[in-house]
Structures are given as C-alpha cells and as structure tokens.
Amino acid sequence: MPSVPFNDRPATWVASALVATLAAGCGGSDDTPALPRLAAAQAAALSGTCEALAAKLAGLADTTITAATTVAAGKVSNVDSPEHCRVTGEMFKRTSAVDGRSYAIGFEMRLPKAWNGRYFYQGNGGIDGAVVAAAGALGGGPVTGALAQGFAVMSSDAGHNNATSAGPAFGIDPQARLDYGYQASAKLLPTAKEVIRQAYGKAPDRLYFGGCSNGGRHALVAAARYGDQYDGFLVGSPGFNLPKAAVANIFGAQRYRTVSADPTSITAANLATAWTTAERALVSAAVVAKCDALDGATDGLVQDTAACQSRFNLQTDVATCTGARDGTCLSAAQKAVVADIFAGAKTSAGLPIYASFPFDSGHGTAGVASWEFNAPLDRDSGAVGLIFKVPPLAGNSTADQLATYVLTASVDTMFQEIFATNATYTESSMSFMTPPDATNLGKVKNRGGKILAYHGVSDAIFSVNDTQAWYDGLRTANGGDASNFARFFRVPGMGHCSGGPATDQFDMLSQLVAWVEQGTAPDSVVAKARGTGNAGGVNADLPAAWSATRSRPLCPYPQVARYKGTGDIESADSFSCQ
Ligand SMILES: [Ca+2]
Numbered sequence: 001m002p003s004v005p006f007n008d009r010p011a012t013w014v015a016s017a018l019v020a021t022l023a024a025g026c027g028g029s030d031d032t033p034a035l036p037r038l039a040a041a042q043a044a045a046l047s048g049t050c051e052a053l054a055a056k057l058a059g060l061a062d063t064t065i066t067a068a069t070t071v072a073a074g075k076v077s078n079v080d081s082p083e084h085c086r087v088t089g090e091m092f093k094r095t096s097a098v099d100g101r102s103y104a105i106g107f108e109m110r111l112p113k114a115w116n117g118r119y120f121y122q123g124n125g126g127i128d129g130a131v132v133a134a135a136g137a138l139g140g141g142p143v144t145g146a147l148a149q150g151f152a153v154m155s156s157d158a159g160h161n162n163a164t165s166a167g168p169a170f171g172i173d174p175q176a177r178l179d180y181g182y183q184a185s186a187k188l189l190p191t192a193k194e195v196i197r198q199a200y201g202k203a204p205d206r207l208y209f210g211g212c213s214n215g216g217r218h219a220l221v222a223a224a225r226y227g228d229q230y231d232g233f234l235v236g237s238p239g240f241n242l243p244k245a246a247v248a249n250i251f252g253a254q255r256y257r258t259v260s261a262d263p264t265s266i267t268a269a270n271l272a273t274a275w276t277t278a279e280r281a282l283v284s285a286a287v288v289a290k291c292d293a294l295d296g297a298t299d300g301l302v303q304d305t306a307a308c309q310s311r312f313n314l315q316t317d318v319a320t321c322t323g324a325r326d327g328t329c330l331s332a333a334q335k336a337v338v339a340d341i342f343a344g345a346k347t348s349a350g351l352p353i354y355a356s357f358p359f360d361s362g363h364g365t366a367g368v369a370s371w372e373f374n375a376p377l378d379r380d381s382g383a384v385g386l387i388f389k390v391p392p393l394a395g396n397s398t399a400d401q402l403a404t405y406v407l408t409a410s411v412d413t414m415f416q417e418i419f420a421t422n423a424t425y426t427e428s429s430m431s432f433m434t435p436p437d438a439t440n441l442g443k444v445k446n447r448g449g450k451i452l453a454y455h456g457v458s459d460a461i462f463s464v465n466d467t468q469a470w471y472d473g474l475r476t477a478n479g480g481d482a483s484n485f486a487r488f489f490r491v492p493g494m495g496h497c498s499g500g501p502a503t504d505q506f507d508m509l510s511q512l513v514a515w516v517e518q519g520t521a522p523d524s525v526v527a528k529a530r531g532t533g534n535a536g537g538v539n540a541d542l543p544a545a546w547s548a549t550r551s552r553p554l555c556p557y558p559q560v561a562r563y564k565g566t567g568d569i570e571s572a573d574s575f576s577c578q
Helices: 013-017 167-172 174-200 214-225 242-258 268-274 277-295 305-311 332-343 366-388 399-408 411-417 429-433 442-446 464-477 508-518
Strands: 063-071 074-076 079-081 084-095 102-112 118-123 152-156 206-212 232-236 450-456 486-491 525-528 551-554 561-563 575-577
Touching: 084 174, 102 174, 118 174, 118 214, 152 174, 167 174, 167 366, 174 214, 174 429, 206 214, 206 508, 214 232, 214 450, 232 508, 242 268, 242 332, 242 366, 242 399, 242 411, 242 429, 268 366, 277 305, 277 366, 277 561, 366 399, 366 429, 450 464, 450 508, 464 486, 486 551, 551 561, 551 575
Parallel strands: 118 152, 118 206, 206 232, 232 450, 450 486
Antiparallel strands: 063 084, 074 079, 084 102, 102 152, 525 551, 561 575
C-alpha cells in the first residue's frame, strides 16, 4: 500500500500544531541570535470517564480503537505510575500482497488522569513488533518515566506483530520495512493528538520523542525527518546506522569464530569461547590500570575516554599467552581479532563498514557477551537477512539457516545489499532505517526544539564513537558549536542502554523539558549507580568496591568529569565537568 504522509490527514490537530507560542529565548551572546523558547505546557485533567473515550474515538480515520480501560496507580514497566486511562488500537490494517500476511500498526496510549500537557512518543527497541507498555521508560534502570511524570505516552509495534510475522520475517513485506524504519510514528501522530484532544479537551502543548537503542534510532530519525513536529528528542544509545552496525557485528562474529574452540560450530556458546568472560575482564582491568587516574580519581571509571585510547595498547598492556590460554593472557591470534573488531569492521578492500569501538572498563559483562556472541546469530541474522538486505533471504529460513548465513556469507556482499534496491524493495535499508541527513537539524533548532543524546562507552553493539562522530558533524554544521540546541553525554562504563560498571540511572527527560520550556540547558546530568536497594533494580555489574549510591556527573561532550581533588569520591559533588 502507498505510504500516507502525516500531513495529508484532515485532523483537527493541524491548527493547534501551528500556533506553538514562541517567546524570546535567553542566554544567547551578543553576536548570536537567541533561539526561540517554546512556551511551557499547561496541565489538564482527563475529562469524562476513560471508558467513554472509546465511543468518542469511533470515527478516527484509518484507526480502530480496541479498548479504553482505567488503570489504577501502580507499577508500569517497574516504574511507579499514576492512575491513567489505557487506550489500545491499531491503524492501517491491511494484507500484504507480497507475503500474504496481515499487518497493522498496533499501539497503546496511557493517559494520566492528571496530565502535564505533554505528549511522549516512546520509541521501542530491537526490531519492534510488540506494543511495549507505554511507560515512557527512560533507560538505565529508571525510577521514573514519562508516564510517571504526567505525560500522555504512546507506544507502538511500528507496523508489525512479531507473533504473526514470525519475528524478522516481516521484512519480506516492503511496506512493513518502511513502517518500521520511519513511517509508523508519523502515521500514529494525528491519531495520538486526536485521542489527547478527546481525552483532555485540547491537543498536547509540547511534544517529545524518546527511546534507547532502536528507540534512540527512532528518535534521531524523527529529529531529521519530523523536526517540525516535536519539541524535544531524547536520543539514547542510538542505533542510527543500524544496518551498518548489524553487518559490523556479523563481521565480528566471523572473526571471533576463527579463534573459537570449534571453528565449524554455528552456536553462540562456541563463539563465546573466542574471548571468554575472564579474558574480557582481563582487558578491561588493563584499560582501568592504564587510564583510571587520567581523570584525577582512581575509582574504576575511565572518564577521559579520548586520552585513554592513545594511552592503552592492547598489544603491550595485556599479556600474550606463551602457553595455553588460562584467562590471564590473550593469544596473539585473539589480540589480532579483538584489535580488528575494535578498530571497526571493514570490507576485504579495507572500506569502513561501521565505527570503531573504544576500550573501556565494561567489556567483562554478561551484556557484552550477549551482544558479541548471541546477537549475531539470533538478532543480526534476521535483521540483515530478512529486513535490511535486498533481496532478502527466504522468509521461512530456519534459525540454523540464518546462523549459517551469518557465519559463512560474504560480509562484503551484505554491506552492498544494505544499500541495494530492486523492483519490490524500492527503498534500501540504509535509506529507511537511518536519518536522511543527520546533521541537518535546522528544523529542530530554529523553532526552539532541543536534543539530548547519551551513549554508554562500553556499548558493544552500537558504538559511542558513531554517536560522537554524528555529534562532531552536527557541531561542524553549526559553526563549530551545537550546544545551544543539542547536547551529547557519554556514560563511562555503561553497556547498551544500561548496565556495566557505571552510574547508569539518570533522568534526562526532566532536563530536556527544562531546556525546551524554561531555557535551562543541562551543563551536567547527575547519574547514580544502582546498588543494593535501588528501586529501579540492582545492577549486577557494579564492582563490590563501589558505594551502592555512587553518583557522578555526566558531562556534555567533549567535556569530561574530573575529580576536584578533595571530597567524597563516591559523590558527584566531588567532580566537575571540564
Ligand atoms: Ca577514574
């Protein structure tokens, strides 16, 4: 079916979206025009009963509301949330002419009884395909979320249901690829606004878009494609070059396999023998030994990531095995493989496929093992084989066939196929998955919109260096400084979206709102460790030597958190961003 641009919808939200109040900004220097500041959202209460909402919404175009049910205050996605109305439905139900399957954009909205006047679109992770509870969860074992803060939150499956499309096999349907890539959120927005208007008597005053991983990708894609539709973007650990990252991870799997216990095996357990937990911890211990003190505090965290990359040398700072591997050394062959992977996957001709990865303190975690050894076989295989490449593999490929493909097919060819099109798949995955022009964000900037991005330095699937390169490009595109509308925070030690030996609990949504609506830009963000007793869930990766309540400032790139030289080493107050 043809795509339906959001702005072709004859919905009542259009007029209200065009009258966003602009007030004079503050903080601009004399030679820099101040950016507009958007007016603060005004709270409202749910009018009428939740259950009556379904009938009011019966006439929504292209939309079927399946239920509207009151939910009492309580936990949603492990976050304490207020009483709210949960509306579920689907849009654009259709049958694919290509694979014969039924598709729709499934969604839910959670509408707090006491509303803060704001909308939050929750970009979800992985390959989507499930309507994750619309808690507006903020990553990193959060104790808060958008719903808890009074936002009306929408979550969707992005146009396919993993139960009915056999997971990644939705990629056989060209329109499902496009909905997953960038179209679902745009198609949902008019419905979201109308639901809110019916629920509260007005459209949302301010609109936000956030998520982590693939959700961070959705957020950055929305900033690039729909920068005039939202006021703030929370971009977490974005896989904004997801097809490239997936091919790079497959490159890694093929390299790991050469130093695994059984180079003919197609299992994740075998791949994991290539670089064991003890050996990964060994490398991180060597990184910490070399780099920990560069930030002034010997605390198990490497804040000065950039300086560390030139100080740490895998070849000389980690022992080379002279006999059998025993966890205290790496073989020369292992070092070559790990060095290649961290330098960034390349084609056989030496062309970069994806970004490099920095050495950091968090390589020894179970999360890293999952991304390095399991993901190529059970996630990247389906993503590349069925969703990203043109042409795709057969939709009924078995798990063993997908694993064999990943471990034996040409990475060079995969890399070409993520840029390819044909008569059926008229848009390449690099087109539908990535921001079309990720450093051209004038639509966001000029209307007063703001972007906060974060990325864990020990993330093994999407590289912090890729996000950093995007931000460097954004700075260049804005005269060398993008900090008046976009800021990027590295999270030392943190794995993919959470975990790792890190202070991984932080609330950037509140900071984003304060920046958009009050003009208060975040000069640092306090992040906490999730030690024993943490309400967001204990982080099993925390070193025993850390205080359970350690805190650190996250600093806007390129600044680094440095110890002041005095004060409690467990407290963010003892560090400053420099
Ligand atoms: Ca340190």
